Amino acid sequence: MSEAITLRYTVPGDDFTRAGEASADVKRNLKRMGVDREAVRKAAIALYEGEINLAIHAGGGEITVTLTPDTIVMLLEDHGPGIPDISLAMSEGWSTAPDEVRSLGFGAGMGLPNMKKYSDRFDIQSTVGVGTTIRMEVDLA
């Protein structure tokens, strides 16, 4: 594989039951392309957490996944409320999710920490009132 392959998705912000469809599609595509299994698993988990966050917190957003010869690059962009304190948001167990989200099995304050944990490189930029952009990279073996 010599050229980068790009997959793009729009995540709806009003249908939590559909959250995860993009991540599942990315996983399926990467597996079909014969990408290293462990890298696919790490990328899929990180992306799934991000997709859930887009649906829960941001009113939806855009996902762009680029597969290069040596890396899976995942970009998540939203125009949601932004994160006032990123270091606080990155700490395990801290969450602003409402009870209804917790009743669905999320909002335990593990989303961003899990995304960082499963990425080889993780970067988050956020401006209150403007939105949040997260870039995650997973290296291929």
Next chain:
Amino acid sequence: MKIREILDALGARLLTPDADLEVDVHAACGSDMMSDVLAYVKDQGVLLTGLNNPQVVRTADMMDMVCIVFVRGKVPGEGILELAAARDIAVLTTEKTMFSACGLLYEKGLRGGTSHV
């Protein structure tokens, strides 16, 4: 431990009739919080949960899990079962509580996984 043994140990009912019950399960995780499940890593695991929504299947799929056990007699809807069947994930339901179900599987030798990536 094979899925068939989990079925027997929990007195469970299989909800995905075409599932392969001879698949080996190497570890288990019991939780209603899917983010906690996603923080846990192990191939070919079984997820025990009382949560009943499509994200349970999506989470199991992301974690390459092969079996979901719904505790406390919960029975997921057809849409959830179809989602699981399409991913070759066996779905069981047991009347046992989470604590009892986890204890029974632990007694049979199944263990939790690692939190390392």
